[in-house]
Amino acid sequence: MTISENWLIRETAFDPERLHHKETVFTIGNGYLGTRGAFEEGYPGATPATLIHGVWDDAPLFFTELANAPDWLPFVLTVDGERFGLDRGEVLCYERVLDMRAGTLRREVRWRSPAGREVDVSIERFASLADEHVLAIRYRVTPLNGPAKIELRAGLDAYTDNWGLRHIEWLAQGSSDPQYLWMHSRTLKTNIELAYAAHLAVDDISGVEYHFWDADGRPTSVAHFTLSQGQTATAAKLITIYTSRDTDDPLAAAQAKLERAVEAGYARLREAHIAAWADEWAQCNVTIEGDDAADRALRYSLFQLLIAAPRHDDRVSIGAKTLSGFGYRGHVFWDTEVFILPFFTYTRPEIARNLLLYRYHTLPGAHQNAGAEGYEGAYYAWESAETGVETTPKWWPHPDGSLVRIWTGDIELHIISDIAYAVDQYWRVTGDDDFMRDYGAEIILDTAAFWGSRVEYNAEADRYEVTDVIGPDEWHDHVDNSVYTNRMIQYHLGLAFEVLDWLDEHAPEKGAELRRRLDLSHERLARWRDIEAKIKINYDPETGLMEQFDGYFDLRDVDIADYEPRTQAMDTLLRESGIDPNDTQLLKQPDVIMLLCLLADAYDDRARRANWDYYAPRTDHRYGSSLGPTFHAILACRLGMPEVAYEHFMHAAGADLEDSRGNAAEGIHGASCGGMWQAAVLGFAGLRVTPDGYRVEPHLPRHWKRLCFAFRHRGQPVEAVVENNK
Numbered sequence: 001m002t003i004s005e006n007w008l009i010r011e012t013a014f015d016p017e018r019l020h021h022k023e024t025v026f027t028i029g030n031g032y033l034g035t036r037g038a039f040e041e042g043y044p045g046a047t048p049a050t051l052i053h054g055v056w057d058d059a060p061l062f063f064t065e066l067a068n069a070p071d072w073l074p075f076v077l078t079v080d081g082e083r084f085g086l087d088r089g090e091v092l093c094y095e096r097v098l099d100m101r102a103g104t105l106r107r108e109v110r111w112r113s114p115a116g117r118e119v120d121v122s123i124e125r126f127a128s129l130a131d132e133h134v135l136a137i138r139y140r141v142t143p144l145n146g147p148a149k150i151e152l153r154a155g156l157d158a159y160t161d162n163w164g165l166r167h168i169e170w171l172a173q174g175s176s177d178p179q180y181l182w183m184h185s186r187t188l189k190t191n192i193e194l195a196y197a198a199h200l201a202v203d204d205i206s207g208v209e210y211h212f213w214d215a216d217g218r219p220t221s222v223a224h225f226t227l228s229q230g231q232t233a234t235a236a237k238l239i240t241i242y243t244s245r246d247t248d249d250p251l252a253a254a255q256a257k258l259e260r261a262v263e264a265g266y267a268r269l270r271e272a273h274i275a276a277w278a279d280e281w282a283q284c285n286v287t288i289e290g291d292d293a294a295d296r297a298l299r300y301s302l303f304q305l306l307i308a309a310p311r312h313d314d315r316v317s318i319g320a321k322t323l324s325g326f327g328y329r330g331h332v333f334w335d336t337e338v339f340i341l342p343f344f345t346y347t348r349p350e351i352a353r354n355l356l357l358y359r360y361h362t363l364p365g366a367h368q369n370a371g372a373e374g375y376e377g378a379y380y381a382w383e384s385a386e387t388g389v390e391t392t393p394k395w396w397p398h399p400d401g402s403l404v405r406i407w408t409g410d411i412e413l414h415i416i417s418d419i420a421y422a423v424d425q426y427w428r429v430t431g432d433d434d435f436m437r438d439y440g441a442e443i444i445l446d447t448a449a450f451w452g453s454r455v456e457y458n459a460e461a462d463r464y465e466v467t468d469v470i471g472p473d474e475w476h477d478h479v480d481n482s483v484y485t486n487r488m489i490q491y492h493l494g495l496a497f498e499v500l501d502w503l504d505e506h507a508p509e510k511g512a513e514l515r516r517r518l519d520l521s522h523e524r525l526a527r528w529r530d531i532e533a534k535i536k537i538n539y540d541p542e543t544g545l546m547e548q549f550d551g552y553f554d555l556r557d558v559d560i561a562d563y564e565p566r567t568q569a570m571d572t573l574l575r576e577s578g579i580d581p582n583d584t585q586l587l588k589q590p591d592v593i594m595l596l597c598l599l600a601d602a603y604d605d606r607a608r609r610a611n612w613d614y615y616a617p618r619t620d621h622r623y624g625s626s627l628g629p630t631f632h633a634i635l636a637c638r639l640g641m642p643e644v645a646y647e648h649f650m651h652a653a654g655a656d657l658e659d660s661r662g663n664a665a666e667g668i669h670g671a672s673c674g675g676m677w678q679a680a681v682l683g684f685a686g687l688r689v690t691p692d693g694y695r696v697e698p699h700l701p702r703h704w705k706r707l708c709f710a711f712r713h714r715g716q717p718v719e720a721v722v723e724n725n726k
Contacts, residue, residue: 006296009098009657014086020047020665025656026098027324027668028105028125029307032132033069033241034323037096037105040075040123040137041085047665048073049160051323051330053316054245056386057167058189059329063391066319066330067167067187068160069194072135072239074220076153077121079143082113084121089113100303103129103277104270110144118144129280130272132312133246133254134261135239138270142232150227154200154237155213155220156183162326168194170217178210180258181219184251186244194243195250197258202235236266245315280306283710283717284347286680290705290724294646297653298680301673304656305343308670311350314357317384318670325667331383331391332358333671334415337422338598339627340674345422346681346711349430356426359419360439362388363446370450377449377518380416382409407477412470413454417488420444421598424495429689431714437507441499445518448496451489452524455531464535471549472627475571475581475588479549483538484591491599493532497525544607545614546592556584560620569623589625590615590632597634608639621648626655630675634683637699642684646701649679681709685722689713698722 011022023046026037031053038048050069057067077084086094086109093110106124113119120142128134141150158170166188173183182197200221202208213220227233240257242250261269284302288295308322320335321327336355344352359380365388366378373379381390392409423440426432455464466489471482500520503511514520538547547553556579563573571581571588592611596603612635621629629652636645653676654660655669681687685707686697694713700722707722 004101006292006299007099007101009100009296009300011096012094014091014094014096016043016087018659019043019045021659022096023047024324024664024667026096026105027304027307027322028098028103028127029323030103030127030129030132031307031309031311032313033127034308035073035127035135036324037098038073039086039107040073040125040139041077041083042074043085044087047163047326049162049326052194052241052243053310053313053323054386055187055192055194055243056190056330057187057192059162059165061393061395061397062329062331063393064190064329064385065162065167065326066323067192068162068326069241070168070183070185070196071157071160072196072198072241073125073137074153074155074157074218075123075137075139075237076151076155077119077139077141078151078153079113079117079119079141079148080115081149081151082115082117084111084113084119086111092118098303100299101277101281102274103127103303103307104274117146117148119148120144126270126273127307128269128273129276130269131257131261133240133242133257134269135241136261136266136269137237137239138266139235139237140232141227143227143229145229147226147228150223150225150233152200152202152223152235153213153220154198154222154235155218156181156196156198156239158183158185158217162329173214173216173219175212175214175219175221178212179221181212181221182251182255183217183219192244193250194241195254196239196241197251197254198237198239199258199262200235200237201262202233205233238262238266238269283712284343285710286677287706287708288680288704289708290703291701294650294653294704297650297657298676300657301653301676302343304668304673305340305670305677308668309344309348309351310354314354315361315386317355317358320670321667322670322673325665327663327666328383329391331385333383334418335627335671335674337415338418338594339630339671339678341422342425342682343674343677345426345429346687349426349432349712352426352430353432353435356423356435356443357439359388359423360443363443365389366446370453375450376453377451378416378443378446379413379450380419380447382412382415408470408474411468411477412474413466414469414471414482414485414488416447416450417485417492420447420492420495421488429713433506436499437503437510441503441510442514442518444492444499445496445514445520448493448528449518449520449524451492452528452531455489455535458536461536462534464531466535471591472594472625473548473587473589473591474625475586476549476552477582480551481536481538482549482591483546484548484595486535487537487539487595487599490532490535490537491602493528496528497532500525544604544610546595546607546611548587548591548615552585557618558584558586560586560617566623570620585618587615587619587624589628590619593619593628593635594631597631600638605639608635612636612639621651623661626652626661626669626672627675630672630679630683633675633679637679637683637686640699642699642701645679645683645699649676649684652676652679680707681711685709685720687711687720694718696720696722700724
């Protein structure tokens with residue numbers, strides 16, 4: 001495999017059984033929107049989707065979800081009156097290629113119609129990274145066994161849905177010229193307006209006739225022409241999109257942008273798009289020499305994060321499934337701050353800043369969450385959308401018709417300190433003191449106030465406890481004193497005092513203002529200090545072993561090997577055997593191993609080894625959480641086990657490209673993608689940022705020759721090369 005091949009995701013045969021998985025794999029986007037890899041001509045049972053940051057609409061059970069916007073893809077070909085499609089006629093040759101370097105998706109098909117007409121079809125599309133409101137499709141068709149009458153229909157489609165739930169109301173459409181069309185729509189409940197404009201042009205073919213089809217909700221520009229055998233026609237469909245989140249008059253903006261796009265033409269738009277990607281990769285790329293599969297999988301993970309990253313909007317964030325599918329309804333979890341954000345913090349701090357500003361802007365929602373539960377301060381939602389108010393469903397329908405209570409939105413509280421941790425990490429890596437002064441300090445202090453009211457004092461033991469929670473391992477709920485949660489609270493409160501001291505020295509006016517506004521009285525701060533000193537941490541200093549929560553070591557110990565081979569998660573198999581996973585030591589993901597990675601400098605190798613030996617064998621690596629493998633890889637590297645780390649790294653790599661967990665159809669595993677970067681750079685390369693600068697402590701797998709990556713430290717670009725055995 002050549003180096004250039006490692007920039008390509010290639011499909012050489014179409015398998016209808018993997019239709020939805022491949023729609024996810026071939027998602028493209030530009031940080032404003034994401035579009036799944038559905039075919040332009042359609043396919044039975046397909047789930048085409050375009051998800052636009054911030055375009056939410058109400059949804060039963062889930063409160064709100066990203067609405068499936070009108071479809072900009074429709075581009076239909078007929079050959080002598082027969083419609084091209086992979087579900088009809090005969091596919092003689094097929095290839096689909098995602099070019100990650102260029103940010104383009106290309107498909108090449110040789111097709112024989114039912115009547116025997118053979119044509120070559122080549123389709124390329126991109127969502128411009130140079131101008132987030134511009135989309136483009138280039139369509140080429142060549143008759144192979146005689147002349148052919150060709151019809152191309154380039155349209156828009158307002159009749160989209162999210163797994164059967166419609167969110168878009170068509171309002172109006174029109175055309176000033178058969179080659180131009182526009183469509184105006186809005187979301188049904190939130191009244192967000194969406195405006196599309198489009199243009200169709202067939203180049204260098206004489207006698208082209210254009211017509212406008214005015215079907216409500218499906219405006220279409222149609223081109224008719226005749227091709228001789230071997231003659232190629234090239235058509236370009238240019239599309240522009242604006243919403244009322246962008247401007248007061250999205251339709252006028254879309255039409256004006258389209259005029260400029262048509263003037264530029266497909267080739268120049270493509271050139272600007274590719275140049276933007278070149279600049280992006282210069283700042284973000286990671287290269288693994290000596291392992292093509294790992295190199296390509298890691299780059300794919302980074303590509304999916306980059307196409308979901310909001311570059312010009314700090315009111316939105318990256319959801320658990322990015323902008324690639326309907327899974328988790330577009331909601332934002334802790335995945336963003338703990339798994340995804342570090343990639344941007346180290347490589348594209350401007351984007352990381354936007355993602356953290358989303359949390360700042362949703363502080364009012366976090367206050368509402370805290371007040372609703374009778375607490376003080378800011379309580380970040382487990383699932384967040386536009387406002388930050390909790391959007392986790394309370395109930396979930398079981399296949400047997402019953403309703404299952406979902407507790408994560410009520411008691412999975414560690415996300416509060418996870419966000420404070422992300423603010424701290426961003427500050428230390430970037431040196432962005434302005435952000436800390438104006439936004440970050442308030443996030444850290446306001447959320448610390450929540451813990452001051454939530455933590456419980458045990459007078460008999462003279463300590464503080466946190467009961468009835470869920471840690472990262474969601475196979476155990478309603479637990480007391482989660483070691484991950486409590487230790488992160490302790491870190492969080494210590495950070496709050498550090499930030500207050502920094503404000504007093506560097507921004508005393510801001511510090512005084514926050515003390516007044518957040519009511520950081522002497523009594524309140526004294527309580528925080530007492531909690532920090534006395535909160536219960538289930539840690540044995542003699543052995544270094546941590547107990548995941550009170551009573552965990554007393555639970556039933558189940559050997560995963562007894563259930564092999566298997567194709568299901570262990571919690572499912574246990575329930576089928578009449579065993580409640582809550583009553584066992586089996587883990588969806590290991591809280592303790594994650595804690596050892598986040599607070600790495602607080603623990604020594606003895607603690608790392610003791611907890612690895614205990615918790616790694618009790619974790620369902622294959623079908624548990626997709627969040628677990630990359631953090632196992634990081635800790636394995638720190639323990640000097642790069643080959644073990646590599647196994648976990650490649651297991652994470654298969655979540656989307658290979659659909660190893662069987663759920664990639666719902667969207668990209670965004671946290672796993674971010675964890676891949678962390679495993680490579682913070683794990684295998686061993687990058688550490690310290691108060692004095694940075695260093696690397698590499699542990700490369702034996703067969704890797706070299707690991708190259710770029711990052712920024714306090715505004716300065718750094719290019720790092722780590723060679724094996726050097």
